[in-house]
Amino acid sequence: MADIVNLRQARKAKARDGKTKDADANRAAHGRTKADKSLTKARAEKAARDLDAHKRDTPGDEKS
Numbered sequence: 001m002a003d004i005v006n007l008r009q010a011r012k013a014k015a016r017d018g019k020t021k022d023a024d025a026n027r028a029a030h031g032r033t034k035a036d037k038s039l040t041k042a043r044a045e046k047a048a049r050d051l052d053a054h055k056r057d058t059p060g061d062e063k064s
Contacts, residue, residue: 032040
């Protein structure tokens with residue numbers, strides 16, 4: 001037989017879990033030192049530069 005579930009309590013528990021997950025993401029994003037943030041930014045910029053460097057120029061892609 002199935003367990004009886006109070007839908008109100010289940011809905012509130014799901015909302016709490018969602019808020020906890022958001023809070024964890026914010027702690028990870030904002031709870032870092034300035035050095036960590038600048039390192040992450042530098043790595044992302046380098047990855048973008050490396051990706052752009054590997055693009056090929058084709059004759060029809062020139063914009064005047």
